[in-house]
Amino acid sequence: METNGRRKSSNVDDRRGMSPKKMGGIGGGIGIIIIIIFTLLSGGDLGDVVTNVVNNSGGTETTEQVAYTPTAEEEELADFVSVVLADTEDIWNKLFQEQGMQYVEPTLVLFTDSVSSACGLQSAAVGPFYCPGDYSLYIDLSFYKELRDQFNAPGDFAMAYVVAHEVGHHVQTLLGTSQEVHAQSGNVSEAAYNEQVKRLELQADYLAGVWAHHVQGMGYLEEGDMEEALVAANAIGDDTLQMEARGYVVPESFTHGTSEQRMRWLKKGYENGTLDGSDTFSIPASQL
Numbered sequence: 001m002e003t004n005g006r007r008k009s010s011n012v013d014d015r016r017g018m019s020p021k022k023m024g025g026i027g028g029g030i031g032i033i034i035i036i037i038f039t040l041l042s043g044g045d046l047g048d049v050v051t052n053v054v055n056n057s058g059g060t061e062t063t064e065q066v067a068y069t070p071t072a073e074e075e076e077l078a079d080f081v082s083v084v085l086a087d088t089e090d091i092w093n094k095l096f097q098e099q100g101m102q103y104v105e106p107t108l109v110l111f112t113d114s115v116s117s118a119c120g121l122q123s124a125a126v127g128p129f130y131c132p133g134d135y136s137l138y139i140d141l142s143f144y145k146e147l148r149d150q151f152n153a154p155g156d157f158a159m160a161y162v163v164a165h166e167v168g169h170h171v172q173t174l175l176g177t178s179q180e181v182h183a184q185s186g187n188v189s190e191a192a193y194n195e196q197v198k199r200l201e202l203q204a205d206y207l208a209g210v211w212a213h214h215v216q217g218m219g220y221l222e223e224g225d226m227e228e229a230l231v232a233a234n235a236i237g238d239d240t241l242q243m244e245a246r247g248y249v250v251p252e253s254f255t256h257g258t259s260e261q262r263m264r265w266l267k268k269g270y271e272n273g274t275l276d277g278s279d280t281f282s283i284p285a286s287q288l
């Protein structure tokens with residue numbers, strides 16, 4: 001994908017090197033004394049002490065800033081995903097406008113190790129995820145290496161597809177589709193619910209394909225890009241994943257449909273380039 005000199009999104013929240021830690025709450029005297037000393041040393045007044053104590057006692061998370069120096073490769077990747085996000089903004093703003101709707105741009109949070117979100121404290125081990133509670137996509141850029149080394153899905157565009165898939169979940173949230181599916185949890189059998197979640201995931205792949213269609217239309221797609229995305233879609237399908245002995249559950253790759261289904265819907269979105277054709281819910285399971 002051509003990114004040289006192209007617009008980067010301003011909706012990137014770079015939290016790399018900031019590690020939220022779960023705390024039992026700083027209880028009692030020592031914690032407060034430390035906070036008072038810290039507040040006075042850092043030039044605050046006692047009014048700040050109250051604020052600090054309130055912030056620290058109720059909230060169970062603190063953030064630790066660790067010196068973080070990204071490598072040149074990581075910086076390049078951060079720039080790359082910022083351009084990808086900018087493209088999704090341009091494309092989805094336009095497609096929503098055409099339907100007489102207003103697109104609300106999501107935030108992309110870059111983090112390392114663990115991150116605090118409206119969906120709770122999450123570790124990088126869960127893989128990239130979208131949190132509807134704060135309209136944000138969360139990505140630890142080391143997932144790029146995981147795609148390349150563990151899933152054998154190398155290439156920038158494989159990563160771009162992952163970003164576009166998460167943005168797809170944001171689109172589904174704005175359209176209310178995600179809420180409709182999640183509202184069924186507990187009201188239908190687990191198997192029926194999982195089937196709906198799978199269809200939601202395949203639709204997110206379709207929406208990633210729609211994005212790729214327009215990247216191509218703008219002339220930024222390069223030879224081999226779509227193949228990289230398809231290899232990634234193939235690599236992170238349910239059936240392939242079950243063969244991976246990872247030792248932890250990856251929500252973003254769970255109940256996503258088979259590799260073949262993921263590739264099919266990504267391709268379909270890529271060919272159509274519109275929201276029409278994105279209905280993964282009303283077709284029989286055998287035709288998914």
Ligand SMILES: [Zn+2]
Nearest residue numbers: 169201204252
């Ligand atoms: Zn997903």
